[in-house]
Amino acid sequence: MSKEPFFVVGYPRSGTTLLRFMLASHPRLFIPGETGFIPFLRAPADRPLDRREVRRVARRIARLNLEWQDAVAEAPALEDALVEPRLGELIDALFRRRMRGSGAVRWGDKTPLYVLHIPALAATFPTARFVHLVRDGRDVAASAVAKWGRRFPQRLYLDETYVLLRWAEAVTRGRRAGGLLGGNRYLEVRYEDLVRRPEACLSSVCDFLGEELHPEMLAHERLARSLVAAGGHVEVCEPTSPGRVGRWRRDLSPDCAWLADRLLGSLLDELGYQGPPVEKPSAAAGALLAASLARYLAVRGAQRTLEALGRVPLSRDKRASRRPSG
Numbered sequence: 001m002s003k004e005p006f007f008v009v010g011y012p013r014s015g016t017t018l019l020r021f022m023l024a025s026h027p028r029l030f031i032p033g034e035t036g037f038i039p040f041l042r043a044p045a046d047r048p049l050d051r052r053e054v055r056r057v058a059r060r061i062a063r064l065n066l067e068w069q070d071a072v073a074e075a076p077a078l079e080d081a082l083v084e085p086r087l088g089e090l091i092d093a094l095f096r097r098r099m100r101g102s103g104a105v106r107w108g109d110k111t112p113l114y115v116l117h118i119p120a121l122a123a124t125f126p127t128a129r130f131v132h133l134v135r136d137g138r139d140v141a142a143s144a145v146a147k148w149g150r151r152f153p154q155r156l157y158l159d160e161t162y163v164l165l166r167w168a169e170a171v172t173r174g175r176r177a178g179g180l181l182g183g184n185r186y187l188e189v190r191y192e193d194l195v196r197r198p199e200a201c202l203s204s205v206c207d208f209l210g211e212e213l214h215p216e217m218l219a220h221e222r223l224a225r226s227l228v229a230a231g232g233h234v235e236v237c238e239p240t241s242p243g244r245v246g247r248w249r250r251d252l253s254p255d256c257a258w259l260a261d262r263l264l265g266s267l268l269d270e271l272g273y274q275g276p277p278v279e280k281p282s283a284a285a286g287a288l289l290a291a292s293l294a295r296y297l298a299v300r301g302a303q304r305t306l307e308a309l310g311r312v313p314l315s316r317d318k319r320a321s322r323r324p325s326g
Contacts, residue, residue: 009115010133020110030104037064048084118177135191138248
């Protein structure tokens with residue numbers, strides 16, 4: 001059995017939280033809440049870090065994710081235990097301090113949008129494995145808009161067009177990175193298989209990770225109910241069900257379904273998510289879709305600028321109020 005770290009990635013609302021609780025129900029595995037900070041640590045991964053760099057990385061982790069403050073408070077002890085560690089070794093040591101007392105011997109990280117950062121993560125953790133969860137983008141759009149589309153500030157930009165195009169970007173980049181890593185380090189899992197045939201799907205994931213299937217993994221809702229806060233991912237607190245597969249057929253408007261087919265038809269076909277023929281929208285609806293597409297392009301341009309500047313960590317809700325330095 002392996003002790004290598006692993007990452008569960010995939011565009012949000014693709015089932016990564018469900019898979020997290022399934023895997024975390026295994027007594028050997030520890031998967032905390034989303035980290036979101038690893039691509040934003042501004043530290044080299046290809047050489048050892050000196051003590052000053054270790055302290056700076058620890059401070060930045062604490063500011064980017066408040067849940068890690070207790071772990072990084074022990075950084076001075078790590079400086080003595082780890083003489084000039086590489087970035088991956090430092091993060092590994094912090095994870096292992098967080099999982100003390102859990103009985104687990106191996107850690108994983110479930111941060112969905114790490115799907116956009118697989119090459120950097122693979123370089124930081126040369127033995128890590130990646131499980132990429134993929135779900136029909138139309139179902140993802142219906143789910144994301146229902147969950148976040150009315151919240152501020154998401155309601156200013158998050159609509160079906162935004163989600164569909166971001167989903168396509170994430171899936172394409174994740175699969176491209178996986179192709180470069182190869183089958184020993186990258187596994188693609190379909191959400192639809194996970195909820196329709198959970199035991200068989202989890203068996204394949206466990207084989208990939210070098211673990212044995214544990215019966216508690218098929219009763220993930222027990223762990224979820226103990227950890228999910230009120231108003232959180234309530235769906236993972238229930239037994240696995242395929243009831244949300246194909247929800248786009250009832251939740252997406254015909255115009256949105258047409259847009260998905262027009263923009264993403266080839267990718268949907270490649271992934272096996274063919275749908276029924278859809279009619280072209282009216283001129284008025286087409287104008288609204290065009291405006292939505294223009295808004296997406298403007299929002300993504302701004303986001304890419306902020307991402308390049310390191311201003312958009314993936315755990316904004318866990319971040320300290322003041323902007324991190326260092």
